[in-house]
Amino acid sequence: MEQLIELSQTEIKLAFVASCIEGTARALGKPYQEIFERMKHVGMIRNYIWPNYEMLHTESRENVTNNMIECLTTWEAGK
Template sequence: MTLKEKQLEFIIYCVENTAERLGRYSPEVFNKLKELGALDDYIKTFYDTLHTQGKAYIVDSLLEYIYHRDPQWLPKDYRPFQISTNEGGKSC
C-alpha cells in the first residue's frame, strides 16, 4: 500500500469517527474538513504523528481544528481543549 493510499484510508477513518462523535453524516463532515483545509493542511501534513494516536485524541484534535476556524459549525455545548476520556461517548 502506498503512502497516498494509507493517507486516504486514514482520512476516511478520521471523517467517520468525527461524524460519529458529532452525530452528523460523513459527507457533511468531509466537506467541512475539506472546506477548512484540514484534509491537506492537517491530516495529510501530520499523518506520521496522527496515525499513531488513539481515536479520541484524533477526533478531539479535529474538533479543535474546526473550532478555531468555524466554531458555529460545532454543537453549542462543545468546549475546546477538553480531551475526551470516553471514546464511545459523545462529549461534544
Template sequence: MQQATTHISRAIDDKLMEFVVFAIESAAQKTGIPAPVLYNRLEKVDLITRYLIEGYDVLHTQSREYIADTLIEALDNWERYYKEKEK
C-alpha cells in the same frame, strides 16, 4: 526500479487515504454529523490537507478518540477564525 517506486508510492497514498477516511468517520460518529457533511466542512477550511495529511506522521500514532477530538477542535477553531475574518 521505477515500477517498485510507483508501487511503494501507491501504498503510501492508500495508507494516507485510509487514515483520512478513518479520521473523518471517527469525528463524524463522535459529533453525530453525517460524514459527507463533515467532509465538506473540513474541505472548506482546507483541514484535510493542512491537518490530516500534513499531520499524518504524528496523528496516525494517536488513539481514535484523540484524532476525533483534535479534528473537531481544529474545525471549530478554523470555522470561527474564517467567520470572524468575514466581519
C-alpha cells in the same frame, strides 16, 4: 496460502483521512458527507490531516477524534 495486498503510502494516508472524517462525524452525530465538506471548506484535510499524518496516526482513536473536532471548530471560527 492467502496472498496479502500491499498498499501504497498514499492509500494508507487516504484511509487515515477517511477514518478521521468518519470518527469526527460519528462523535458529532453528523453525516460524514457534511464533515468532509466542512473540513474541505476550511482546508483541514490538505493543510492539517495529510501533512501531519506521521504524528497523528500514532495517537489513540479517541485523541485523534477529539483533536479533529477541536481543530475543525477552531478553523471554522476563524473563517
